[in-house]
Structures are given as structure tokens and as C-alpha cells.
Amino acid sequence: MRIESHPILTFEKGKIVKFTYNGKEMEGYEGEPIAAALHAQGIKVLGYTHHRNRPRGFYCAIGNCSSCLMVVNGKPNVRTCVEKLTEGAVVETQKGRGELK
Amino acid sequence: MLKSTGIPNEKDLESVIPPKERLAKGPVAIIECFEKIPCNPCYTHCARGAIKEFEDINDRPQLNYDICNGCSICVSHCPGLAIFIVDETYSDTEALVKIPYELLPLPVEGSFVTGMDRGGKPICRAKVVKVQNPKFQDKTPIISLAVPKELSMVVRFLSLEDYYSDSTIICRCEEVTLGEVRELIRKGYKTVEEIKRISRCGMGPCQGRTCQQLIMEEIAKATGERIEDIKVHNYRPPILPIKLGRINGGEKNE
Amino acid sequence: MIKTDIVVIGGGPAGICAAINAASSGAKVLLLDRDSQLGGQLIKQTHMFFGSQKQHASVRGIDIPGILVKEMEEYKDNIQIMLDATVLGIYEDGVLTIEKNDDYIKIKPKGIIVATGASEKFPAFPNNDLPGIYGAGAVQTLMNVYGVSPGKSVFMVGAGNIGLIVSYQLVQAGVEVKGVICRGPRYGGYAVHASKLKRIGVPIMPGHRVIHAHGKDKLERITLIKLDENKKEISGTEFDIETDVLCISTGLTPLGELLWQMGCEMKFIREFSGHVPVRNEELETTVPGVFVAGDVAGIEEASSAMVEGRLAGLCCAKKLGFTNPEYSSLKEDYLQQLHDLRSGPVGDGIRKGLAKIVV
Numbered sequence: 001m002r003i004e005s006h007p008i009l010t011f012e013k014g015k016i017v018k019f020t021y022n023g024k025e026m027e028g029y030e031g032e033p034i035a036a037a038l039h040a041q042g043i044k045v046l047g048y049t050h051h052r053n054r055p056r057g058f059y060c061a062i063g064n065c066s067s068c069l070m071v072v073n074g075k076p077n078v079r080t081c082v083e084k085l086t087e088g089a090v091v092e093t094q095k096g097r098g099e100l101k
Numbered sequence: 102m103l104k105s106t107g108i109p110n111e112k113d114l115e116s117v118i119p120p121k122e123r124l125a126k127g128p129v130a131i132i133e134c135f136e137k138i139p140c141n142p143c144y145t146h147c148a149r150g151a152i153k154e155f156e157d158i159n160d161r162p163q164l165n166y167d168i169c170n171g172c173s174i175c176v177s178h179c180p181g182l183a184i185f186i187v188d189e190t191y192s193d194t195e196a197l198v199k200i201p202y203e204l205l206p207l208p209v210e211g212s213f214v215t216g217m218d219r220g221g222k223p224i225c226r227a228k229v230v231k232v233q234n235p236k237f238q239d240k241t242p243i244i245s246l247a248v249p250k251e252l253s254m255v256v257r258f259l260s261l262e263d264y265y266s267d268s269t270i271i272c273r274c275e276e277v278t279l280g281e282v283r284e285l286i287r288k289g290y291k292t293v294e295e296i297k298r299i300s301r302c303g304m305g306p307c308q309g310r311t312c313q314q315l316i317m318e319e320i321a322k323a324t325g326e327r328i329e330d331i332k333v334h335n336y337r338p339p340i341l342p343i344k345l346g347r348i349n350g351g352e353k354n355e
Numbered sequence: 356m357i358k359t360d361i362v363v364i365g366g367g368p369a370g371i372c373a374a375i376n377a378a379s380s381g382a383k384v385l386l387l388d389r390d391s392q393l394g395g396q397l398i399k400q401t402h403m404f405f406g407s408q409k410q411h412a413s414v415r416g417i418d419i420p421g422i423l424v425k426e427m428e429e430y431k432d433n434i435q436i437m438l439d440a441t442v443l444g445i446y447e448d449g450v451l452t453i454e455k456n457d458d459y460i461k462i463k464p465k466g467i468i469v470a471t472g473a474s475e476k477f478p479a480f481p482n483n484d485l486p487g488i489y490g491a492g493a494v495q496t497l498m499n500v501y502g503v504s505p506g507k508s509v510f511m512v513g514a515g516n517i518g519l520i521v522s523y524q525l526v527q528a529g530v531e532v533k534g535v536i537c538r539g540p541r542y543g544g545y546a547v548h549a550s551k552l553k554r555i556g557v558p559i560m561p562g563h564r565v566i567h568a569h570g571k572d573k574l575e576r577i578t579l580i581k582l583d584e585n586k587k588e589i590s591g592t593e594f595d596i597e598t599d600v601l602c603i604s605t606g607l608t609p610l611g612e613l614l615w616q617m618g619c620e621m622k623f624i625r626e627f628s629g630h631v632p633v634r635n636e637e638l639e640t641t642v643p644g645v646f647v648a649g650d651v652a653g654i655e656e657a658s659s660a661m662v663e664g665r666l667a668g669l670c671c672a673k674k675l676g677f678t679n680p681e682y683s684s685l686k687e688d689y690l691q692q693l694h695d696l697r698s699g700p701v702g703d704g705i706r707k708g709l710a711k712i713v714v
């Protein structure tokens with residue numbers, strides 16, 4: 001969910017871009033972190049751990065904890081809380097350690 | 102206890118409420134800042150020098166009630182949003198309370214909102230007299246509420262939800278609305294007992310625990326009586342619902 | 356290899372102020388931050404700050420970096436800023452490795468000021484790794500920087516200033532806050548913050564702990580238990596609350612990895628919530644030429660972080676031979692400001708901590 005009005009802040013947003021999440025087409029703002037764009041669509045589960053297959057969302061949102069790793073444009077282990085969204089990005093949940101396709 | 106509930110107690114409040122004589126003279130700041138913290142913008146922003154100079158930045162603000170004219174400059178500059186202005190000279194029955202309010206949407210001037218107390222509980226219906234939001238207040242609007250005079254030291258926030266509209270249910274057991282009670286009062290029924298008997302308000306399983314206070318407030322509003330003087334309805338046994346059978350000695354009378 | 360007089364690591368309030376004062380003393384400064392904007396914690400703080408006018412009290416946190424950056428422009432000939440640049444390591448020969456856009460850069464400065472701030476602590480309970488359980492910093496970044504609401508309802512763990520303030524910010528963003536808990540019988544933050552929340556209608560519940568989080572793929576529900584005065588669990592008092600977000604604000608711990616790498620003597624100081632470097636009054640660590648400022652030197656406030664930054668910048672420059680003409684009076688003023696900020700009851704712990712660490 002996007003915050004539409006705020007008593008203190010005004011949000012400057014980039015232009016709207018299209019991207020895909022597990023093959024599904026979605027929209028977000030250019031330059032915002034991929035995890036934020038997904039969260040705005042209600043998607044909290046970004047990946048599954050390699051060992052116990054537990055669901056993972058983001059945790060720190062500043063690139064510290066690697067909880068938000070996803071496969072972006074075929075490249076695994078991308079920290080989506082800091083990786084900026086671009087037009088046509090292909091975003092996929094990551095299962096386990098992530099192997100290059 | 103302030104440090105476990107977030108609500109100051111009477112003794113805390115006593116130390117910041119000006120004497121009656123001062124309140125009778127017009128608007129004044131009520132500075133509800135009870136803890137020594139490193140902070141002093143209230144002092145540095147009061148151009149009149151009504152707040153005593155801080156010797157140590159951890160001092161608690163000390164207001165000279167006679168110098169303060171209730172200008173409200175300090176209200177929007179206090180990072181703790183701990184300062185309110187009270188004007189008990191607003192009208193014969195009402196006081197004006199000025200409250201810093203940083204939420205959206207803002208209330209509309211002239212509309213009615215619900216006055217809330219320090220614990221976030223609805224207390225009264227309040228009229229929005231003014232919404233001040235100039236640039237220098239930097240997004241901390243100040244809302245002026247007209248509230249019953251005796252609540253000038255109780256109302257400290259507002260909710261846009263109108264807890265006091267005609268459609269509000271006040272007796273949840275018998276589903277009686279405020280509007281129905283108001284109608285009865287208009288028709289001339291002025292005691293809790295009468296209203297209760299006709300509307301069945303307060304006759305449900307809770308035995309008037311939730312609605313009695315509200316009915317009393319409505320009567321007080323309509324008649325101008327003080328709440329203290331309104332006769333309370335008789336608490337008849339049983340005070341909790343029991344199966345009739347128990348009282349009747351075990352007879353099954355379904 | 357880039358050469359400069361002083362490298363400042365971290366562009367929060369401490370780092371920016373350190374850069375200003377080092378540059379105004381005549382040193383060439385490189386200011387680094389891994390984020391894409393300057394300000395550190397301040398860029399998420401929508402509330403007005405405490406402190407005194409000298410530390411920009413009553414200005415909203417988000418507006419303070421702008422004021423500082425403007426001040427920095429005066430010395431722009433001496434300050435170079437590098438953003439999106441993460442310092443990966445500092446070696447004992449004093450060379451820094453920086454990662455910027457997948458490139459590696461090496462720098463050898465004459466002096467270093469570390470102002471890396473803090474990282475968040477994390478409590479242990481079953482399922483604490485479910486999506487929907489976020490650090491307070493992440494919740495703030497999401498809602499205040501990117502304008503995305505963290506969820507429908509939030510339950511807050513931790514009632515220090517951060518827990519109380521972030522709860523208030525959540526209500527401002529239109530999110531329901533179902534409650535704020537802490538383990539002790541009293542909340543830790545300022546009373547004015549608690550009162551502000553309370554009158555908005557947010558329950559403050561001291562004496563509770565989360566013992567379990569539940570949910571299939573993401574958080575749906577938590578189980579709480581009541582604690583007695585001594586923070587012992589009272590069995591049989593468990594109850595559940597439905598919530599889709601659990602926000603964790605159980606404290607910060609200084610982010611001192613780089614100081615360890617350089618071989619600075621570190622000590623665990625309870626009052627500062629972690630390991631902090633041994634230093635002198637001028638904020639120089641046990642490694643000559645390496646200074647610290649702000650939360651990395653001990654968790655405090657932005658107000659003291661800014662003053663520490665100024666002091667470290669001034670003294671680090673002096674050490675390298677760049678003596679500000681007003682060095683003595685400035686230093687005295689900063690020490691006095693720090694003393695004043697820490698002199699009240701909320702500064703008790705900080706004073707105790709300092710007594711153990713300043714040599």
C-alpha cells in the first residue's frame with residue numbers, strides 16, 4: 001500500500017515503470033528499491049532460505065542483513081532493499097543460495 | 102504513574118495548572134512537561150520571556166502565568182507536543198482549548214468532533230473553532246476546540262469520529278441510540294429513571310454500567326444541571342444477570 | 356589511490372559536522388556514505404528534535420541535513436563527497452578499501468574519523484524470522500523515505516524513544532498501532548513521547564514480552580506474556596494479538612567493525628549498548644590519527660552526535676597540523692555543550708559509560 005497523504009512528508013516519485021515478478025507484470029516507480037515496489041503491491045515474501053526453506057522478507061532495508069536476496073534479471077543474491085527498480089526488470093523469488101542461470 | 106502509563110497524575114498536573122484567578126483573566130499556556138530532558142525550545146521561542154531562563158538545558162520549563170498571554174507560539178515549537186493553551190473566558194459555559202495536531206485529515210472549522218482525554222478516551226462533543234496552520238508552525242497545526250468549561254483541563258486531543266452523533270449506540274444491550282435518548286429528553290423526561298424505563302436503556306444484562314454516565318451527560322447538557330446533581334438510578338438486585346430460575350427457587354418457567 | 360588529509364566515514368549528523376569542522380580548519384576532507392544521500396538516521400525522522408538551538412532543536416529531523424549541507428557548501432573547496440560508497444575495510448597500514456557501484460577504490464588518508472552510527476538489536480523468539488517482522492529502521496525507511504505503508508496494523512516491541520516515536524510516525528502514516536510493549540515496568544523513552552501516543556489512543560503496555568510469532572508464509576499473529584516487576588514471565592498470562600507487522604525496536608548497538616579492523620582498543624560498555632572504542636577527550640582512539648564521533652562512540656542522540664562530530668573534526672585537523680584560529684574557544688564550547696546535554700537524569704547512563712571509556 002502506498003501512503004497517499006501524509007501530514008509532514010511529500011513523496012517525490014519517479015516515473016511509473018513496468019516490471020515482472022515471477023512472470024507477473026507489475027508497476028512501480030523508477031528508482032525506488034525493488035523491495036519497496038513489491039511491498040506496495042502487498043508482496044512480503046521475497047525468497048526462501050537454502051537450509052530450512054523458510055520464507056524471507058526484508059528486515060533492515062538498508063543493505064545490511066541480506067534478508068531480501070532475490071534473482072534480478074537472472075542475477076541471484078541481489079539485495080532488493082537497495083537495488084533500484086528499472087523499466088522491464090525481471091524479478092524472481094530466490095530459493096536457496098541462488099545459482100546463475 | 103506517568104512513567105508506566107504515559108498519563109500524568111493529579112499531582113503532576115497541579116504543578117502546571119495556573120490558579121483560578123489567572124484562568125479567569127484569559128488564555129494561558131499549560132505546559133505538561135514533567136520530566137527533566139535535554140530540551141529547551143519552549144524557552145527560546147517565547148518572545149515575551151514568560152518561561153524562566155533555563156540554567157541547565159535539562160531544567161523543566163517554569164511558566165510565569167502573569168507574563169504569558171497565551172499567544173501559542175510555543176505550542177508548535179515544542180518537540181514533545183506537550184504545551185496546550187486554555188482560555189476559560191471563551192464563553193459562560195465553554196472554554197477554548199488549543200491543541201497541536203499532526204494527523205490527517207485536519208478537522209474543519211465549525212464542525213463538531215469528539216474531545217479526547219489524555220488517555221485517548223472520548224470525553225465530550227467539541228466544536229472546532231479554529232484551525233491555525235501558517236508556515237512558521239512548520240506542519241504542526243493548532244486546533245482550537247470549544248469544550249464545556251469543567252473539561253478545560255481534561256480535553257487534550259480530538260478524534261474526527263463523532264462519538265456523540267444521534268446514531269451512536271449508547272446502550273449496547275438494548276441497542277438504544279443517543280438520538281432516542283435526546284428525543285425523550287426533548288419530550289420532557291429529565292431523570293435517568295424515566296428514560297431508562299421508557300427506552301429500556303440500561304435494563305439489559307449490563308444493568309446500565311455503560312450507558313448511565315452518558316444519559317446523565319445528556320440530561321446535564323439539556324437542563325444545564327451539574328452532573329453531580331443528577332439523580333442516579335437505583336441499583337436493584339440482582340446486579341448481574343442470573344437465570345430467573347435460580348431466584349425463583351429452581352422452578353422451570355421457560 | 357586517492358590521497359586526502361582526512362577521510363570521514365559515515366555521512367550522518369556526526370560525519371557531516373566532522374567534515375565541516377575539519378574543512379573549516381583547513382584540511383582536505385573526503386566524506387563517504389554507503390547511502391545515496393547524506394543524513395544517516397535523520398532522513399527518516401519526521402518529528403521535531405530535542406536539544407538546544409545550537410543543535411537545531413525544534414527543527415524536524417528530515418530538515419536538519421539540509422541545514423548542515425548548506426553550512427558545508429561554505430567549505431566546498433575542501434570537501435569532496437562520495438555517496439553510494441561502502442567502506443569495506445581499513446588495514447593497519449591505513450589504507451581504506453571502498454566499494455562503489457561494483458568498483459573498488461583505495462584511499463590513503465592521513466587522518467580518519469569514523470562516524471558509522473549503529474545497527475539494530477534483535478530479540479530471539481520462535482518464528483522471529485517471518486516476513487512481516489521488521490526492524491524499526493526498516494519500517495521508517497519504507498514509510499518515510501519511500502512512502503510505502505508497512506502493513507495494515509503494527510505491533511511495536513520496545514518502548515524507548517525509538518519505539519515510541521516510530522509508533523507515532525506509523526499513526527501519522529495512517530497505520531493502526533495495536534500496542535507498544537516493553538519488558539520492564541516502565542517505558543524507557545521520554546514521557547512527552549509516551550503521552551503523545553497515549554492521547555492518540557495507542558495502548559502502552561509495559562511488562563510484556565513476545566514469546567511466539569505465528570503465520571504460514573508471513574506474520575499473522577503473535578503471542579505475548581505478562582512479566583512481573585523483575586521481568587519474570589507469569590505463566591498462564593499468555594494471550595494472542597492479530598497483526599500483520601511486528602516492529603522491533605529493542606535498541607541499537609554501535610557499529611564498530613572498522614574500528615576493530617584498525618586495531619583500536621575496544622571495550623564493552625553496557626551504558627553504550629555494546630563495544631565502543633577507548634578514546635580521549637578529543638575523541639581520538641588508541642590508534643593515533645583515528646577519531647570517532649556519534650552513535651559508533653556510544654548510543655546517544657543526534658544533538659550530541661553533531662557536537663561530537665564538530666569536536667572530532669576540529670581535533671583531527673589540529674593533529675595533522677591544520678589548527679583552526681579559534682581552536683581553543685571552539686573546543687571549549689563543544690565540551691561545554693556536551694557536558695550540558697549529558698548533565699540531566701537521562702544522561703546518567705552516558706556519564707557512567709564515559710567515565711569507563713575516556714582516558
Ligand SMILES: Cc1cc2nc3c(=O)[nH]c(=O)nc-3n(C[C@H](O)[C@H](O)[C@H](O)COP(=O)(O)OP(=O)(O)OC[C@H]3O[C@@H](n4cnc5c(N)ncnc54)[C@H](O)[C@@H]3O)c2cc1C
Pocket residue numbers: 364365366367368369370387388389390394395396397400403404405406440441442443470471472473516517518520521610648649650651655656657658659660
Ligand atoms: C526513531 C529515531 C528517533 C530519534 N529521535 C531523536 C531525537 O529526537 N533527537 C535526537 O537528538 N536524536 C534522535 N535520534 C538519534 C539520532 O538519529 C542518532 O543518534 C544520530 O543519527 C546518530 O548520528 P550518527 O551520525 O552517529 O549516525 P547515523 O545517523 O546512523 O549515520 C551513520 C552513517 O554512516 C553510514 N555508514 C555506516 N557504515 C558505513 C560504511 N561501512 N561505509 C560507508 N558508510 C557507512 C550510514 O549509511 C549512515 O548514513 C533518533 C533515532 C531514531 C532511530
Ligand code: SF4
Pocket residue numbers: 129130146147148149150151152164168169170171172173174175176
Ligand atoms: S503562550 Fe506565548 S507567552 Fe505563553 S509561554 Fe507560550 S510563547 Fe510564551
Ligand code: SF4
Pocket residue numbers: 132133134140141142143144161162178179180181182183184547
Ligand atoms: S519544548 Fe516542550 S518538551 Fe521541550 S522542555 Fe519545553 S515543554 Fe518540554
Ligand code: FES
Pocket residue numbers: 057058059060061062063064065066067068069079080081082
Ligand atoms: S533487508 Fe537487510 S539487506 Fe535488504
